[in-house]
Amino acid sequence: MTNTQVTLVQIDNYGPWTVTPEPRREADLQTMQSRLYADISQFVGNRGGYTFFTRFDNMIAVTNGLTMDDHATLQESIGNRYPVTLSLGVATGTSPVQALADATERLQNAGSAQDETRRECLEGRTIDDDYRTADDVQIAHFDVVNVTGNYTDQLNAFDTFIEIEQGYAELMRHMRYAHDSLSFFVGGDNVIVVCPDLEKPDYEEAIAHVDEAVDVQLQVGVGRGESAHDAGYAAKHALETCRADGTRVELED
Amino acid sequence: MTNTQVTLVQIDNYGPWTVTPEPRREADLQTMQSRLYADISQFVGNRGGYTFFTRFDNMIAVTNGLTMDDHATLQESIGNRYPVTLSLGVATGTSPVQALADATERLQNAGSAQDETRRECLEGRTIDDDYRTADDVQIAHFDVVNVTGNYTDQLNAFDTFIEIEQGYAELMRHMRYAHDSLSFFVGGDNVIVVCPDLEKPDYEEAIAHVDEAVDVQLQVGVGRGESAHDAGYAAKHALETCRADGTRVELED
Amino acid sequence: MTNTQVTLVQIDNYGPWTVTPEPRREADLQTMQSRLYADISQFVGNRGGYTFFTRFDNMIAVTNGLTMDDHATLQESIGNRYPVTLSLGVATGTSPVQALADATERLQNAGSAQDETRRECLEGRTIDDDYRTADDVQIAHFDVVNVTGNYTDQLNAFDTFIEIEQGYAELMRHMRYAHDSLSFFVGGDNVIVVCPDLEKPDYEEAIAHVDEAVDVQLQVGVGRGESAHDAGYAAKHALETCRADGTRVELED
Amino acid sequence: MTNTQVTLVQIDNYGPWTVTPEPRREADLQTMQSRLYADISQFVGNRGGYTFFTRFDNMIAVTNGLTMDDHATLQESIGNRYPVTLSLGVATGTSPVQALADATERLQNAGSAQDETRRECLEGRTIDDDYRTADDVQIAHFDVVNVTGNYTDQLNAFDTFIEIEQGYAELMRHMRYAHDSLSFFVGGDNVIVVCPDLEKPDYEEAIAHVDEAVDVQLQVGVGRGESAHDAGYAAKHALETCRADGTRVELED
Missing domain, CATH: 3.30.70.1230 (Nucleotide cyclase, GGDEF domain)
Structure with a gap:
């Protein structure tokens, strides 16, 4: 909890x-x-x-x-x-x-x-x-699949930014109303989401929703911890696994 | 030009x-x-x-x-x-x-x-x-009509932010594809747009579009100048006129 | 101690x-x-x-x-x-x-x-x-008596600075070799000294020494505390008493 | 001039x-x-x-x-x-x-x-x-000969600092009263001096004076330029020559 x-x-x-x-x-x-x-x-x-x-x-x-x-x-x-x-x-x-x-x-x-x-x-x-407990904070760290190859090195800098913004706007709204979560753009193509107790299918659903709504492909690493840093650091490591393995959702235990 | x-x-x-x-x-x-x-x-x-x-x-x-x-x-x-x-x-x-x-x-x-x-x-x-000429830069400074009374003091901070974000996302896309302009969120409820030679009806159209698409009411001050600062400063003054007079589009000559 | x-x-x-x-x-x-x-x-x-x-x-x-x-x-x-x-x-x-x-x-x-x-x-x-104890840190906060009236508003900015520097150089050397203390210039005419267990006569002696050696008149507030901030804050208050009362050494208990 | x-x-x-x-x-x-x-x-x-x-x-x-x-x-x-x-x-x-x-x-x-x-x-x-002319500014950049070997790696950090401070205090006073110059400590063991038209013997005299008065050995690079940066950059290069060649005064033309 x-x-x-x-x-x-x-x-x-x-x-x-x-x-x-x-x-x-x-x-x-x-x-x-x-x-x-x-x-x-x-x-x-x-x-x-x-x-x-x-x-x-x-x-x-x-x-x-x-x-x-x-x-x-x-x-x-x-x-x-x-x-x-x-x-x-x-x-x-x-x-x-x-x-x-x-x-x-x-x-x-x-x-x-x-x-x-x-x-x-x-x-x-x-x-x-x-x-305080080790489950107090759940952080999900999203980014866009291959943003440099698909966007930054292809489109002009503003059109890349528009694509990322649309993905972010859709994700923030969806995570807030469907999953009681707070989503924040933190630079580059990264969005950090502060979540309640969500499970893997919740994240899969969110990624599918954004893909369908605005055609932006996201991947996400999720972590839990006593503090935002602990949870977020685990999430970053999980996202590295996505990048290395080509998976779309990784939860660090 | x-x-x-x-x-x-x-x-x-x-x-x-x-x-x-x-x-x-x-x-x-x-x-x-x-x-x-x-x-x-x-x-x-x-x-x-x-x-x-x-x-x-x-x-x-x-x-x-x-x-x-x-x-x-x-x-x-x-x-x-x-x-x-x-x-x-x-x-x-x-x-x-x-x-x-x-x-x-x-x-x-x-x-x-x-x-x-x-x-x-x-x-x-x-x-x-x-x-360089005194018409080189055109800046439009948008904000949300009565954001503190309608949003900040009414909704929770994130829901206010969602509203502003939706307005921004719609404006940025519209100004880019309909008016060849670059729009940037600059904090609060402010969006600064770098424009080519646009006229008052263009801004009226953009405000109407955002209102219709996402139900966010914007106002805008527009300025021209030799530099971004000159143009932007004129735009700020024009926006002050909107605030004082309740108008929605003001161009500073 | x-x-x-x-x-x-x-x-x-x-x-x-x-x-x-x-x-x-x-x-x-x-x-x-x-x-x-x-x-x-x-x-x-x-x-x-x-x-x-x-x-x-x-x-x-x-x-x-x-x-x-x-x-x-x-x-x-x-x-x-x-x-x-x-x-x-x-x-x-x-x-x-x-x-x-x-x-x-x-x-x-x-x-x-x-x-x-x-x-x-x-x-x-x-x-x-x-x-940790409430006596762990002793801080002395020195400044120059009426520096604005005697120096800043009278001499050119560099000559004022030379006067302050001479006072500081003399104080730092004296406090180090006579009193095992570390003195630091912190801007303006302020010197903060980190001291062992010193008593009022030690500070009187130091002030007299600097006066005699380089003709700079100092005043000092002294505080003790569990941390540098606690000790230093007490020292600042003590120095305010010097300024108000025209005394040269004040220890906050 | x-x-x-x-x-x-x-x-x-x-x-x-x-x-x-x-x-x-x-x-x-x-x-x-x-x-x-x-x-x-x-x-x-x-x-x-x-x-x-x-x-x-x-x-x-x-x-x-x-x-x-x-x-x-x-x-x-x-x-x-x-x-x-x-x-x-x-x-x-x-x-x-x-x-x-x-x-x-x-x-x-x-x-x-x-x-x-x-x-x-x-x-x-x-x-x-x-x-404006290319001779408007003359900058001298002094440092202490082999400060790391002679001081930083030998003495405690405060005693090194006292040595540097004594050298600086003496230099600033001497350059001001003997040579109409403004000397500033800029960190490490570096002092930058803003000078009028001085010649090599002036700098040799200043270095000898500080050596004799407080037993600190200085070296100096001197540059001229239209701006402080130009003059100071030449001075830095000249000081590099001192370090490389073991000389004490170098003027970059």
Whole structure:
């Protein structure tokens, strides 16, 4: 049984900030956002978690292993080094979608994302160390079969990107509504999915669905672990097996 | 008449590097990728260009105003500071899609993205200063009407993200095939589109198409300029007018 | 009784790398070094430690609270994201100078700093959680009395810097040979000193010595704690008392 | 005849900011400072300039080749991405010390470094392109003879650092008062000196002086150029000749 700890990271009042007093230079916003994400990814990542950039102004992290104190340190550190601040909502559950819904609700209850008086909220609770298990997190790591040979070296860079995007858009929607899972594009042709307890046929079904809907061929490695890193690392190894053996779904035990 | 200068930025042999000798820690890859992007965005951006993260291993930039020497300095600087290197293909043209196709072809001719002997290619040519004009770049800046009130403060963070993604996926495909334009998600609910010479009815048609296809309501500001920054800054101002006046398409002259 | 845990961070074979195959662009080296330092400072700092940039190719950290596993994660993370790698030597003791000497010796025994086969060494041991106490670390935070009024707003920027440097050079030498302490310039007019069990008269003596030797007037706040952050934070508060009350030495209990 | 363009970079009202409302986490300050420096170093560096971290709250740059517009872009970009802002003073002259004094005076005239109403000043003027020559900048790059064999692999890391610091402190003072030059420690055992028109005997004298005063043996490569990068790159090559041939002073023509 999975027990995913999900953190919603929201930049406080970001939209208004980007245009006050005048619209800010786009390249500066892009730089600031991606560095902010990188810093959060490092902080969470070297404690065993995964952070996804998502919309950049709203990021989603799997934070099994991080305490509320860790979250507070992250919040303080970003506040000391950036021109913006973060609010954090944390929740846990067997369904990643439900956990994220709970985390979101905690922040929404504290105020609007564009309420200028809502700053540096820290809401929710984490899993006590005593209750953590080796099955808490299930991660599936998808990529596109032979993307370099079939796309990157054949199509122009944008058309390749369109193909990958269509595959991702279809997969994210399907995994969310059919399998209660959260899917995130992580660069290249890679999509990482945070799942509840799914089995091999679920993944086979998802791959078949995407193939049929948008004609993109995916393969997937799946791992379980106490943390996102443990589960995700097992998933990466399983995906290497797909690549080596030409299989489409591999679960690392 | 637009004359967009497009640069394809490709990390050399990146896929194999990420799994050699063992798969690398995902959080480190995410951090490295987003900082690499941030550095390129700064370099290009403080010379008036725009860089889009796209797939991260393949980034696309609008580089009007940058010389081949500037590109070489960027390439050298990244090579000195990162564990990976970049290849750059540059091309220009009235159609952003065609310019990107040419830039892509120049790199493909130099070797596969996963050819380990193809490193730090720099191919193509830029627009001479004497030929640059105030109409060279057309940028459209789209966002979702009242995204905070309609989505962020209502749905869970992932379902909001799905809605934005569907709008983006539909817009990117439509703008590419109907209008020869390159669309990029840039965070929040913002999509920046690099366009050829389009007119107000083209944008109205695109907004209507997305509304009908996936029920996402967009608004757009459009600007022209000698560089991506000039055009994009005008587009941001035009979008502010949409927000203030409740209009859906504004062109800044 | 203090028990300082000191880590020597050494970039492997850095000197030769900076000139191979040709000397690398100085601005790139400066950027890379300072970002590498910043990353280590964040990693160590958000676990309660302090890192000092020192020579940049050799950095010194106070790491009470970090395990050997933490050190290994840092080493792996830097290796994944930079073109250089780190070796780490760790040691503990009542004298910070002796602890650093032991940490240094462990790395020297593993090979020369410019031995190209010595890469990513991790040597030494940390303090078990059970043996950590609230007196393990003593930090003194010095600055120059009224530096803005007396120097920054009066002299040219370099002459101010010379004055601060002379004060620092004298303090570092005196604290090392008279008080077994490690002193680090941390920007502005601030020097942070890692001390064994010193008392108020020791600090008064040091301030008088620097005043007499190079005519620079210092004040100091001193704190104790389980970690560098705890001790250093108390020291900062004590220094605020100096600034408010015009005293020269304050110890926070 | 040299004509050095010097920029003083001052963080506005930094000291008070670091302790308001409470002292900020030291590791965050260190991280923020060093990244701010890194960003400035990149911006200036990829336009041919050199930036020195100096005190971090006051940095000194050699900016031949940068226009006032470039300075304004830097200032805007930092203001968009950091919690602090910069004031910049620019001046030029045959003596680097005098140029820095003029740049400093321009900022001092605009207000105190701790005046909270003085923000984002940009004062001074740059050298017109038509007046730039290949002799404008003279850079000397010093290091310690066989530092790894004599120090790093022999002494503990702090005692090595003390030796290097004493050499640096003596050199900086001597070069400033005897030779109107600005000396900056840049990591490892490297000191970069921005000089007026000096000749070989001047450098021989300086090396002999430091040897006699503090028993540290230095070698130096000297270069001239239109920009700091050109001059500094020639100096690095000249220093490689010292290392290869065992000479102590080399000038690259």
